[in-house]
Amino acid sequence: xxxxKAVGKGFQALVFISLAxxxxxxxxxFERALVNIPAITSAHRIFxxxxxxxxxxxxxxxxxxxxxxxxxxxxxxxxxxxxxxxxKEIVPFRLCLDQ
Numbered sequence: 001x002x003x004x005k006a007v008g009k010g011f012q013a014l015v016f017i018s019l020a021x022x023x024x025x026x027x028x029x030f031e032r033a034l035v036n037i038p039a040i041t042s043a044h045r046i047f048x049x050x051x052x053x054x055x056x057x058x059x060x061x062x063x064x065x066x067x068x069x070x071x072x073x074x075x076x077x078x079x080x081x082x083x084x085x086x087x088k089e090i091v092p093f094r095l096c097l098d099q
Contacts, residue, residue, distance in 0.1 A: 011059060018078070020079035030076055037072070039071070041056065042055040
């Protein structure tokens with residue numbers, strides 16, 4: 001685990017992505033493309049209106065805009081991207097172990 005603030009990546013965003021087409025081949029291509037974007041600190045396929053949620057860490061809003069414009073918006077098969085900026089971390093990452 002890396003503390004994003006400690007390495008200068010304290011600007012955090014959740015990015016929700018809906019795909020235009022969701023065949024197995026296109027899902028695989030999309031997911032392989034996610035791996036090549038270093039600013040993505042986690043990526044999850046989800047149920048619901050959106051298909052994916054990504055956590056993106058950058059230095060600031062300007063850096064996020066650059067990642068959005070040059071990397072996120074160019075991902076294949078995207079229908080819609082929504083960004084939510086993180087205000088405050090309440091519960092950091094932790095393992096959930098049976099008690």
